[in-house]
Amino acid sequence: YKTLRLILGDQLNAHHSWFRRSDPEVLYVIIELSQELTVVQHHVQKVEAFFLAMQLFADALGKAGHQVRHLTLDDTQGDDSLDDCLSKLIRDHQVQRFEYQQPDEYRLEQQLRLFCEQQSIAHECVDSEHFFLNREALATLFNAGTSHRMEAFYRNMRRQFNVLMEGENPVGGQWNYDAENRKKLKAADLVDLPEPLVFANDVSEVRKRLARHHVRTIGESMPHCLWPVTRTQAKSLLSFFCAHCLPYFGRFQDAMTADAEESKRWSLYHSRLSFALNTKMLHPAQVIREAVNCYEQSDGQISLAQIEGFVRQILGWREFVRGMYWANMPQYGQLNALQAERDLPQQYWTGQTRMRCMSLAIGQSLSFAYAHHIQRLMVTGNFALLAGINPDQVDQWYLGIYVDAIEWVEMPNTRGMSQFADGGLVGSKAYAASGQYIQRMSDYCGGCYYRVREKTGPRACPLNPMYWHFMHRHQDAFQQNPRQALVYKNWRRFSKDEQQAILREGERCLSDIESL
Ligand code: FAD
Incomplete structure (x- = not known):
């Protein structure tokens, strides 16, 4: 192979321009890394969902005609670092060029940058093509150590990407419908609460692998992986959300109820799309487009306050926190302004x-x-x-x-x-x-x-x-x-x-x- 391209576990973006055409000279690699399992102890369902989604993404790329290596914990003997794996692949396949997508995590970005500096072959880091704003755009908007306000950022995003806009003005004349949202769920409201759409993904092979490699996790196991692990599943979760949850999303956004948990309706009117978004199976623009379409075609069944509340989270908060992260890392991870020192209770x-x-x-x-x-x-x-x-x-x-x-x-x-x-x-x-x-x-x-x-x-x-x-x-x-x-x-x-x-x-x- 001439080129080795790395796909990280949160880069499962089938629409990335890398995959527009298949090239027999390009080898893609996606790796189950023990280094990622020890940064902190993760919830067992999180590790299972990531590993399964990675495996299915590698399978789908293979079926689409790309050359792919999916290295499991078995292949990496459980303890090879990312650098070890990449060096080995470069050596074994006499690769002449290494490419990777911009990692979203500071630690991994540093690791890959250093790795590249130590290589004698050509290398390139490309955009992950996922967010509304790329890193260059973020750098012009966010300054280190400076407080920024989400509301101003969000309004500019609405204008820039023309979401819920009528010319220069917000649809309905108001940017913010918080006052209409945030209602408590009463017993009568619970009747309409949908049961969450969950999946029954077979995760047994991943589970055996985690056991074989003594991976330590937290949290409870489920018989199946409930989270969407393919783009198709992620899209059906999005459609489910638009049909059943969006009509009440804003109104009950802040509500909490013990009843919902007991009756298995634990996610209330929330979308549970964060896993599909953060692994990049879904693009935020696609999520917003589908939700806004649904609102527009709902004949008033979905009020503006509901869709605005949802758009605000994805176009506003999600992009905003990313801007704050990159402007302030690595110092951000050390901040302790209130000098809080107590241990987390059991x-x-x-x-x-x-x-x-x-x-x-x-x-x-x-x-x-x-x-x-x-x-x-x-x-x-x-x-x-x-x-x-x-x-x-x-x-x-x-x-x-x-x-x-x-x-x-x-x-x-x-x-x-x-x-x-x-x-x-x-x-x-x-x-x-x-x-x-x-x-x-x-x-x-x-x-x-x-x-x-x-x-x-x-x-x-x-x-x-x-x-x-x-x-x-x-x-x-x-x-x-x-x-x-x-x-x-x-x-x-x-x-x-x-x-x-x-x-x-x-x-x-x-x-x-x-x-x-
Ligand atoms: P919904 O309520 O349906 O919202 C839709 C989408 O909006 C979410 O999927 C998410 O992509 C986005 N969103 C909403 N609020 C935020 C926010 N504050 N910041 C960024 N995106 C937002 N979100 C994560 O994705 N990963 C995290 O690790 C994470 N940690 C959090 C830790 C704390 C202490 C708090 C207060 C919030 C955290 N959030 C995190 C934000 C938010 O709680 C989750 O995005 C949301 O609960 C995910 O569930 P959902 O998909 O059903 O969201």
Whole structure:
């Protein structure tokens, strides 16, 4: 072969220009790498979904007439690094040229850049042709160490890519429909809630391989892989979402309910497209195009607030966090603005806690390798923020447990938006909340051991005193922020004795964190 082309596990983009024509002189390689399995411990369903999708992608390329080597853990003897594998292939096949697509992760980009520098053959790094904005465009929009606001970025993206626009103006005259969204799910709403479309992919061979190589994972196994592992499956998940979930997507975007989990409707009206998107099986433009078409043809059945809420996540947030990641790496991974140093409590690995919100959100994550945004941000994320957990450990947990977790999107969401460890580069304020928020957005509090209305005492919801303890200990950092002014005004309404009692209770929760 003249050319070796590397396909990473999250580069399963069948529409990449590489594959437009087959060339017998080009060898493609896709590799199961143990180095990726030890960065953190991943959820078993995540590893299975990735490995199966990689294998099926390699098969499909082969069927389309390309030369492909799919190296499994057996072929790499379980412990060859990416460099070892590539060097061996270059040597064995007397390859004259090496090409790879721009990795989305800083660590892999460095590794491949260094590898190329050490090679005597020609090499080239090409665009992955997945995102709306390529890396050059991102570099012109995002500056290191500078806070950027998603809203302004998103409006420009709508204009630039002409999504939901009427000339220069947003369709409907408004950019943002947040006020109409974010409703709590009531019992009556649950009747229409669809059961998620899941797949029954046979993952037995992958599973045997993981066992043979003693791969350590977290989370529960399912009999089959539930996630879409081919482009065809990913497209049917997209169609399912448009038909059944999009009509209520925005309205119930932030809602959480214990009922849904018990009745197997655990993903509510969310799309669960993040795995298909992040592995690049689906292009974000395709997802947006299909959803917008569906909205336009729905004869008013799907309101503007629903589609706008969905477009915002993909055209806005997803591209935005990527911009923040690349502008700030590698320093971003070290930031700890609130000097949070506590260890992550055991309940994150077991789901065992008397706090019902945490137990349900963690339990669902361990069962399905999935939780929706508000469970991640306002339940598990909020607790870690209030408790002052070391952001390295928080990052590791999020990077391991979710099927869609890849560092470029996980880290700005976790370290930035959720933990405020970047001091406000991604979010304009810390997303800290007391039990009241959980009660407003969910039915979790009803059956909880703790009492959400109490701030002190043995049955007080720990989030209440922990919230005030958090706001109090970071007063210097936060009280200048106009978005937090009301919080401190409320704090001053408590008497000195009340304040002392709440802070003491917060202290007790923190020192007793393993037994909450
Ligand atoms: P939906 O609610 O259906 O949203 C549609 C799509 O919008 C998602 O598939 C996703 O591609 C995109 N999206 C929505 N919110 C965000 C966001 N904040 N940032 C980037 N894209 C977004 N998302 C990941 O893809 N990988 C991660 O590792 C990840 N880690 C997170 C960690 C924390 C602490 C938080 C608060 C959020 C994280 N998110 C992550 C963002 C978001 O929670 C997930 O994208 C979403 O829950 C995936 O489920 P879904 O496909 O059903 O999303």
